[in-house]
Amino acid sequence: MSANTKSKSGAVVKGAKGGTGNLTTIALIMMNVTVIAGLANDVQQSFYGLSSVTLFLLGGLLFFLPTGLVAAELASGWSQRGGIFRWVGEGIGTFPAIACLLILWFQTTFTFGSGIPSMSATIGFFTTKYDWAVDFAKNSHSWKVTLPIMIGWLAYYWFCCWLATKGVKTFSNIAKYGVILGTFLPLGVMTILAVVWICQGNAPAIDMAPSNLVPKWEGMSTLALAAGVFFSFAGIDMNAAHIKDLKKPNKQFPLAIFISMILALLIFIVGTLIIAMVIPNKQINLLYTLYATYRALGATIGFPDLYLVFCWLGMLNSFAALITNLAGPSYMLGQAGRSGFLPKFLQNNNKHGMPSRLMYTQMALMTVIAFIVFLLPNVEGFVALITQAITILYLTYYVLMFVAFLRLRYQQPNRPRGFKVPGGMVGAWIVAGVGIIACVFGIVLAFYPPAQLEAEVGSGMTYDLIIIGLLAFVLIACVLIYRASRKHNWSDPTNQFAPFTWQIEGLKKPGKALSNIPTALLSEGQNPMGQPIRHLYDPNEMIDLPSSKDPDAQAAAAAALLKKHGITEPGEPAKVALVGDPNAGMKTIAYEPEPVHTDDNGNMLPTPTAADVKAAAVPTDAAADAKRAQARAQALEADVQDYADEAHALEDEAKDDAALAKAEHRVQVDEAEASEAAAKTAKPTLSGGTSTPSKPAGPSSN
Structure with a gap:
């Protein structure tokens, strides 16, 4: 049976063997890799040297794989608009659902808010003065030095925000080429030059003995940065909604997840190991080590200024990522917000269909986040802190998804799903349980100040207080917005979100x-x-x-x-x-x-x-039937012309009859008038005093 068939009842059935078939396995794999893999966390994990391989493998197996499988089942059973908002709302309730979207929105805000001071500190790498750039990055914490540069970057970020409000068509090509040129090209060049670097006799800065694959345990703080491994794999749920576009979801989606994990692991592991081999552990700096790696590798071919090329390409990549992420979470939150969860003021869409006010609000909050940098000893510690806070937010987001998945298995056991996590309820508990444990472990790790950055983050208490303050701010914002939405009628009757199933079934909450x-x-x-x-x-x-x-x-x-x-x-x-x-x-x-x-008389049947x-005759010779139909049409056309000629003749005859009737009437009138005149001129006859009119003379007998 073809992908698109038509049933006897007249309903068009698309993808009768599975999904629509509009998306291939390879296409889904590339979409997953594009969303997940990148060089952003490679520097942070390079502190662990060869053991980073083990950490990434554990992250893939314990977090990425469970997340992908659970998201696939939820997307196939609850495919209406909303993604994780829909899934969590179906399984747990309305408040956790809107909290997930707000968490995603704040996570993006924190990510790019921390990018402002980071970009300010590395401004020197946009020039050929490498040594000056390194020195400036190390001593850029002074607000007198950094503030003017930060203001310049803030202006750039606000411009990107304004550009993002112009709609997807304005920046879609920039986003596409930005990812290719800013991520995939640098990684490919790094890999090739790393081979050249080793062939030239350079010794790796890390011990490549297999025993070093096991992470060294020196307390929780030594593994604190490992929480970023889970953050590296976050985002697979975004593409789970495309499961309905696969022809055979049960086979294709798990395969796509597995291959995507392998490719992401290669990107993460290769990039991290290259950095760890080239740059000694004590020289690793979260701000500029990637540029140092480019410079060292470029020197192998006599081009140490290679870092400058990739710095500008990275600028293009950050530009693409910035405008895309400014648009994405705000657009999703704006869509759900019109269901009654955001004030009317933030529900606007401009003429380009973008929630401009919500996007400018996010940009304003990014500006505030950027200035938190001055509460810590330096910018590198600030970047580490914000990364850990983001990790906690994202992992909380996924804990809610895993819990919703398990509740839906019990609350809606018979609801059809196009894909199910294998193994029945035992398999569901194993997959979700492993995912929840991994998330909780990552959250706990993130609260420990990294031992590798003890001097950069300063007081452990200050570190934790700022993280707790950021998390409390997000939680309080979620609670206040939700409570306000319960007291006000903010729902837009034209919003495009379908009600939750438990609302359609008359329940007050998921049951x-x-x-x-x-x-x-x-x-x-x-x-x-x-x-x-x-x-x-x-x-x-x-x-x-x-x-x-x-x-x-x-x-x-x-x-x-x-x-x-x-x-x-x-x-x-x-x-x-x-x-x-x-x-x-x-x-x-x-x-x-x-x-x-x-029927032929216009009566409804x-x-x-x-x-x-089924009983209707089916033509066996379409060509002959077409000729016969054409002949019948020509015959009917001739009949119509005959009827028209006859109608014209009858009309002419009617006109002649009317003229004759008028002439006869005129003759009768004339005769009546003549008789009247004759009667007046005749003499009366006397008889007994009574006179009688004489009879009108008839026509002459001559």
């Missing part, structure tokens, strides 16, 4: 629902989130889900369910996910409005049944 109705069917024809539910469903209502190999029965079952709830004409087109066999993937059925059937359609 037990044994229904097996697919979520896309439940949301069909409903008012948007924040508005009254239009079609209520029973949380335990069951329908007969036919085999996924029978698209006709699937289409009939879906149509019958919708009609039962008064939905006779679904959307334009209405797309309903109906999964008969969870192992077979997802099917998307698009219903077309029923045609109106009339009932819609033909399936039996009527």
Whole structure:
């Protein structure tokens, strides 16, 4: 059966063997690698030398793999707009759902807020004066020196924010080429030059003995930076929503996850090991070690100023990342916010469809975050602190996702899913349990000031207090915004978010629902989130889900369910996910409005049944039928012309009859007038005093 088939009932079934097939496995792999892999955390992990290989492997197995599998199941079962907002809201509730989006928004804010002082400290690497650039980076903490440069970078960031409000088309090409030129090209050049560097007889700065693959334990603080490993692998949930575009999700998605993990590990491990081999551990600096690596490798081919080339390419990459991330989280939060979770003031969309006020608010907060740098001894410590705070936020985000996954397995056990984590409930607990433990361990690690940066971060108490302060700020903001949304009617009736299934099923919060109705069917024809539910469903209502190999029965079952709830004409087109066999993937059925059937006199006829359609004659010679139809059309055209000629003749005859009738009437009038005149001129006859008029003379007998 082809990817797109049409059932006998008239419903178009896309991807009858699985998903739509619009996305290949290779395409999904590259999307995953683009979102996840990069050089940002390689410098931080290079402190661990060869043992960084083990840390990245553990991060991949204990965090990346569970995250990808769980996100795949959630995306296939609850595929409506919203991503993690939808999943957490379905499993835990509304407040954790909106908190996830706010966490993502604040995480982006902290990331790029910390980039402002970092870029200010490394301004010298945009020149050929390398030694001066290093010295400036080490001594750039003085606000008298750094503040003017920070103001310049702030102006640049505000310009990027303004550019991002102009819409995706304005910067999509810049973003695409920025990632290629700023990430993949430098990594490829680093790898080639590292081989040349070793062949020239340079000794690695780390001991490459296999025994060093085991991380050395000297207390929790020595592993504090390892929490960044989990942050490196974050983001796979963003592409899980594309599972419905795969032809065979159950096979393709796990394969894509596994290959993506291998490629990401290669990028992380290769980049980290090259830095660790070239730059001695005691010389590693979070701000400029990457540039030092470029310079050392460039010297192998007589071009030490190679760092300058990649510094400017990195600028292009940061420009692309900045405007993309300024747009993405704010756009997602703005979409959910119109469901009633953000004040009306922040719900605006400009003419380019971008939430400009929310984006400018984020930029203002970034500006505040940038100035926290002056509370720590130097910029390097500030970057480490912000990275740890971001890691805690992101890992909390994923803990909520894992918990929602487990709750949905118990609360909505029969809800169809196009993909399921293998192993039943035991497999679900193992995968989610490993993910939760990894996240909690990473969160605990992040609270320990890194031993490698003891002098840079200063007092451990100051370090933890700032992190706790940032986290408390995010938590309080989430609580206040949510409580305010409960007291005000901020819902936009035109928002595009479907209600949660538990709202459609009349529940006040997520609870037990044994229904097996697919979520896309439940949301069909409903008012948007924040508005009254239009079609209520029973949380335990069951329908007969036919085999996924029978698209006709699937289409009939879906149509019958919708009609039962008064939905006779679904959307334009209405797309309903109906999964008969969870192992077979997802099917998307698009219903077309029923045609109106009339007889020759214009009287409405009932819609033909399936039996009527099946009994209708099927042409065996289309060409002959077409010729016969053309001949009938020509004959009908000739008949129409004959009728027209006859009508003209009748019209002329009617005109002649009218003229004759007028002439006859005129003759009668003339005769009447003549008789009257003759009677007046005749003499009267006397008889007994009574006179009688004489009879009018008839016509002459001559």
